[in-house]
Amino acid sequence: MTSRSTDRATVDWPKGASPEPRSHPNTANKPAIDENVGRKRFGDFNVTGKVFVVTGGAQGLGLAMAEALVEAGGKVYALDIAPEPDQQWQEAMERVDPDHGGALLYRQQDVSDTAHLDSLIEAIAAENGRLDGVVAAAGVQQVTPALDYTPDDVARMLAVNYTGVFMTAQSAARQMFRYKTRGSICLIASMSGLIANKGLLSPVYNSSKAAVIQLARNLAMEWSPVREDGSGGIRVNCISPGHILTPMVRKNFEEVPGLRETWEAENMMGRLAETTEFKGAVLFLLSGASSFMTGNNLVIDGGHTAW
Ligand SMILES: NC(=O)c1ccc[n+]([C@@H]2O[C@H](COP(=O)([O-])OP(=O)(O)OC[C@H]3O[C@@H](n4cnc5c(N)ncnc54)[C@H](O)[C@@H]3O)[C@@H](O)[C@H]2O)c1
Numbered sequence: 001m002t003s004r005s006t007d008r009a010t011v012d013w014p015k016g017a018s019p020e021p022r023s024h025p026n027t028a029n030k031p032a033i034d035e036n037v038g039r040k041r042f043g044d045f046n047v048t049g050k051v052f053v054v055t056g057g058a059q060g061l062g063l064a065m066a067e068a069l070v071e072a073g074g075k076v077y078a079l080d081i082a083p084e085p086d087q088q089w090q091e092a093m094e095r096v097d098p099d100h101g102g103a104l105l106y107r108q109q110d111v112s113d114t115a116h117l118d119s120l121i122e123a124i125a126a127e128n129g130r131l132d133g134v135v136a137a138a139g140v141q142q143v144t145p146a147l148d149y150t151p152d153d154v155a156r157m158l159a160v161n162y163t164g165v166f167m168t169a170q171s172a173a174r175q176m177f178r179y180k181t182r183g184s185i186c187l188i189a190s191m192s193g194l195i196a197n198k199g200l201l202s203p204v205y206n207s208s209k210a211a212v213i214q215l216a217r218n219l220a221m222e223w224s225p226v227r228e229d230g231s232g233g234i235r236v237n238c239i240s241p242g243h244i245l246t247p248m249v250r251k252n253f254e255e256v257p258g259l260r261e262t263w264e265a266e267n268m269m270g271r272l273a274e275t276t277e278f279k280g281a282v283l284f285l286l287s288g289a290s291s292f293m294t295g296n297n298l299v300i301d302g303g304h305t306a307w
Contacts, residue, residue, distance in 0.1 A: 018222045045072060050130075051076075052134065054066040071102060133286040138160060
């Protein structure tokens with residue numbers, strides 16, 4: 001164990017080999033029998049009273065995912081580098097229905113400022129006495145031929161898309177260990193972590209997403225077993241979306257004429273996705289509905305990688 005002092009407490013983080021899963025089975029995060037055997041309608045998707053962090057939550061996919069968790073009753077902190085969330089966020093705020101019990105809050109945070117990220121996530125958990133889930137959706141894209149990539153460009157991309165994602169998961173897991181919340185961590189990867197992206201020169205983005213898919217397997221292995229003190233039991237998975245109409249992709253279309261048509265022709269649905277088409281997936285992964293899923297990658301791409 002390594003000790004880490006904070007202004008609130010000294011916490012021991014697990015270090016070294018993970019517990020052997022069979023001698024430390026993760027039974028504690030099975031949904032209660034009255035939740036998943038029909039006494040409540042889809043009770044195992046209920047996240048009322050749970051607290052979540054979604055990075056990249058100011059707009060685009062992160063915002064749609066944050067809204068899904070709010071709609072299902074969660075209290076969601078959207079973290080983003082943008083000083084203010086955009087117009088889409090204001091519209092999402094107006095849709096928050098207090099009858100559903102959820103809440104949507106905004107905190108400015110650059111995920112590559114990992115020290116501040118860690119203290120912010122610690123403060124959010126302390127404010128609520130828990131942290132139940134995190135979605136690491138903050139990401140950046142840079143369209144540049146491989147021959148022109150500079151080391152600084154590579155480092156800048158990886159600081160957000162890989163290190164930022166890893167440190168978001170680490171900071172969240174620390175709080176889940178601390179509060180013994182048996183949380184769920186969802187890393188936003190991409191089908192671009194599985195295939196080269198026809199028509200788009202983005203070697204670093206694509207390989208950063210491949211790294212995120214592999215990271216999820218390793219974090220799941222380390223954190224899924226429940227430890228002697230009742231901590232752990234943290235599930236870690238990825239979502240790998242296909243092409244979605246978001247501000248990031250609209251910028252790609254401006255940069256590369258004809259790209260939209262190329263991408264629409266590349267999947268079995270003949271169109272791009274809307275951000276709202278990922279709401280069900282994130283709710284599945286962050287709720288008890290996915291209690292037996294860890295270390296895996298949910299590919300939602302309109303069949304793009306299937307032919
Ligand atoms: N749009 C797609 O087709 C698509 C497909 C697969 C995966 N993804 C992934 O989904 C995630 C969301 O992408 P999107 O398409 O909604 O893009 P987007 O650009 O619309 O949203 C990304 C958000 O991340 C924030 N962000 C960027 N750098 C940050 C930093 N250092 N710290 C904190 N926040 C930061 C941005 O401000 C923005 O609000 C990304 O990880 C992206 O790689 C997108």
